[in-house]
Amino acid sequence: MPQLMQEIKKFYEEAFQIFNGKSQTPEIELRFYPYIGINHTIRIREQKAFIRLAEISRNLPLEAQKALAFILVAKLFRKKVPTQAKETYRHFIKTEEFRQKVDENKRAKGRKIITTSKGDIYDLDEIFRSLNQIYFDGKIPLPVLTWSARKTFRILGHHDSTHETIVVSRSLDARQVPKYVVEFVVFHEMLHIFHPTIHHGGRRYNHTPAFRRNEKQFAYFEEAESWIEQNVKNLKRNAKKINGE
Ligand SMILES: [Zn+2]
The missing domain is CATH 3.30.2010 (Zincin-like)
Incomplete structure (x- = not known):
C-alpha cells in the first residue's frame, strides 16, 4: 500500500x-x-x-x-x-x-463518461436511490448506473465489480414493462454489491443462499419473477427487430 x-x-x-x-x-x-x-x-x-x-x-x-x-x-x-x-x-x-x-x-x-442512467421511461439513479433507502439503509455506494447500449434480452442486468457498474438491459426501458420489474433487476444487481463474490476452492459463488434469501425480500419478488418469465420471449422478439439480428 x-x-x-x-x-x-x-x-x-x-x-x-x-x-x-x-x-x-x-x-x-x-x-x-x-x-x-x-x-x-x-x-x-x-x-x-x-x-x-x-x-x-x-x-x-x-x-x-x-x-x-x-x-x-x-x-x-x-x-x-x-x-x-x-x-x-x-x-x-x-x-x-x-x-x-x-x-x-x-x-x-x-x-x-456518457451517462445513460436516464432512459426514456425509467431513471436508474432514481430507482437505485429509493431501493437503497428502503432495503439497504442507504449504505450501498452509488455505482455507475447505465442502460445497455443495445436491447439485450438474454441478460437483463449485469454488475461489473471491477468498474463498479450496473448495466440494465435497455429492453426494460419501455412503458409496457412494470416499474417493479426494473426495480427487481436493479435490486438483484445491488445484492451483488452487498454480497461480494465468494471464492472457495477455486470456484466462485455469486448467488449464495444468503443472496437468494435477501432477494426474496423484494416487495414484488413473485410478481417480478413471473412477469419476466412470461415476457422474456416478447423482449427477445423486440430486441431482434430493433437490433436487426
Ligand atoms: Zn446475479
Missing part, C-alpha cells in the same frame, strides 16, 4: 477509536474512487469498514485528510462532527487551487 494510503488509514483507525471506543476497530479498506466531484462514502459490513474517497481528494494535504476521516467516522456513528474537523476540511476544499482542480476534473469526466 502506498505511503499516502497508509497515513490516511491511520487517521481512520484513530477516528474509529474515538467514535467507537468500546468496540474493536474494524479492518479498514480504503480506496480512492472516481466520483465526479467531492463525494465520499463509508460503510461497515461484517466488521470491515469500506471507505471510498473522491479521487480528487487525493490532492488534499494530510491535515485535511485527517479532518475528513473524523467527519466520515463521526457521521457513520451518528455522532456530532467536531467543529475543528469541519472547519479544517471546509478550509481546504474552499481554496481556489482545490476548486480549480474539481472543475477541471468535472470537465474531463464530462467528456469521457
Whole structure:
C-alpha cells in the first residue's frame, strides 16, 4: 500500500477509536474512487469498514485528510462532527487551487463518461436511490448506473465489480414493462454489491443462499419473477427487430 494510503488509514483507525471506543476497530479498506466531484462514502459490513474517497481528494494535504476521516467516522456513528474537523476540511476544499482542480476534473469526466442512467421511461439513479433507502439503509455506494447500449434480452442486468457498474438491459426501458420489474433487476444487481463474490476452492459463488434469501425480500419478488418469465420471449422478439439480428 502506498505511503499516502497508509497515513490516511491511520487517521481512520484513530477516528474509529474515538467514535467507537468500546468496540474493536474494524479492518479498514480504503480506496480512492472516481466520483465526479467531492463525494465520499463509508460503510461497515461484517466488521470491515469500506471507505471510498473522491479521487480528487487525493490532492488534499494530510491535515485535511485527517479532518475528513473524523467527519466520515463521526457521521457513520451518528455522532456530532467536531467543529475543528469541519472547519479544517471546509478550509481546504474552499481554496481556489482545490476548486480549480474539481472543475477541471468535472470537465474531463464530462467528456469521457456518457451517462445513460436516464432512459426514456425509467431513471436508474432514481430507482437505485429509493431501493437503497428502503432495503439497504442507504449504505450501498452509488455505482455507475447505465442502460445497455443495445436491447439485450438474454441478460437483463449485469454488475461489473471491477468498474463498479450496473448495466440494465435497455429492453426494460419501455412503458409496457412494470416499474417493479426494473426495480427487481436493479435490486438483484445491488445484492451483488452487498454480497461480494465468494471464492472457495477455486470456484466462485455469486448467488449464495444468503443472496437468494435477501432477494426474496423484494416487495414484488413473485410478481417480478413471473412477469419476466412470461415476457422474456416478447423482449427477445423486440430486441431482434430493433437490433436487426
Ligand atoms: Zn446475479
